[in-house]
Amino acid sequence: MKFGIDIGHNCPPDTGATGVKQEDVLTKDVGTRLMAKLSAAGHSVINCTPNTASTVNDSLQKRVDKANNNNVDVFVSIHFNAFNGTANGSEVYALSRTAAAIGRSVLDEIVSLGFVDQGVEKAPFFVIRNTSMPAILIECCFVDSPSDMGLFDANKMAEAIKDGLIGDVKSSSPAQPATLVVTTNTVLKPSTEQSANLPAASVVAIAPGSYPVLNVRREERHFWVKWTDNSQAGRDEHFVFEDHANIQ
Numbered sequence: 001m002k003f004g005i006d007i008g009h010n011c012p013p014d015t016g017a018t019g020v021k022q023e024d025v026l027t028k029d030v031g032t033r034l035m036a037k038l039s040a041a042g043h044s045v046i047n048c049t050p051n052t053a054s055t056v057n058d059s060l061q062k063r064v065d066k067a068n069n070n071n072v073d074v075f076v077s078i079h080f081n082a083f084n085g086t087a088n089g090s091e092v093y094a095l096s097r098t099a100a101a102i103g104r105s106v107l108d109e110i111v112s113l114g115f116v117d118q119g120v121e122k123a124p125f126f127v128i129r130n131t132s133m134p135a136i137l138i139e140c141c142f143v144d145s146p147s148d149m150g151l152f153d154a155n156k157m158a159e160a161i162k163d164g165l166i167g168d169v170k171s172s173s174p175a176q177p178a179t180l181v182v183t184t185n186t187v188l189k190p191s192t193e194q195s196a197n198l199p200a201a202s203v204v205a206i207a208p209g210s211y212p213v214l215n216v217r218r219e220e221r222h223f224w225v226k227w228t229d230n231s232q233a234g235r236d237e238h239f240v241f242e243d244h245a246n247i248q
């Protein structure tokens with residue numbers, strides 16, 4: 001999967017809310033951690049946060065353009081709320097049905113940290129209205145709520161969002177049993193790592209032939225495959241270069 005992550009504000013004159021803490025600081029902390037976690041889980045990440053902008057509208061347009069130009073699969077904008085010091089809790093904004101399902105999954109994970117569930121809502125925020133893929137805007141919690149800020153931990157918040165995103169994507173793509181036909185001697189790469197410089201021991205040679213797989217999808221320049229058992233080097237999923245194999 002390719003995720004477009006938008007760290008809210010952090011681009012003057014586009015700056016966030018102020019409360020017990022600063023929204024700009026928190027969105028950057030959560031967003032940076034979220035990007036690292038998604039990458040570590042084997043997903044592609046595009047940082048959609050601009051460096052400079054002439055106006056708030058320009059800042060928002062640049063975020064949308066980055067997501068659309070990179071054809072990300074899911075767009076995620078990270079924000080924090082502020083209101084009157086007593087409002088608290090977490091909410092997600094989504095426009096399409098697919099986005100709402102992703103948003104519900106993310107919100108369930110955030111609520112499991114102890115935040116009040118304020119629901120998945122529809123509001124035509126610029127970045128979710130103008131992106132061309134399922135898009136969610138997360139209001140993680142309230143920066144002016146002492147109770148929310150007492151509960152808030154950037155790493156736990158990022159982990160919850162990651163779990164919500166990846167969990168939902170997996171549940172929305174049911175297993176598709178197929179046959180992986182390897183056409184030339186090649187290697188299997190562990191699907192949890194993306195580096196081009198993988199340790200030799202983590203890469204497994206595979207000979208031409210037909211192999212049953214439980215699930216498969218095309219990503220970037222390879223197939224992600226889930227084996228029917230963990231017989232392939234003790235792992236149950238791998239990447240295979242797409243020019244070395246096909247699916248039947």
Ligand SMILES: [Zn+2]
Nearest residue numbers: 008016079080
């Ligand atoms: Zn905001």
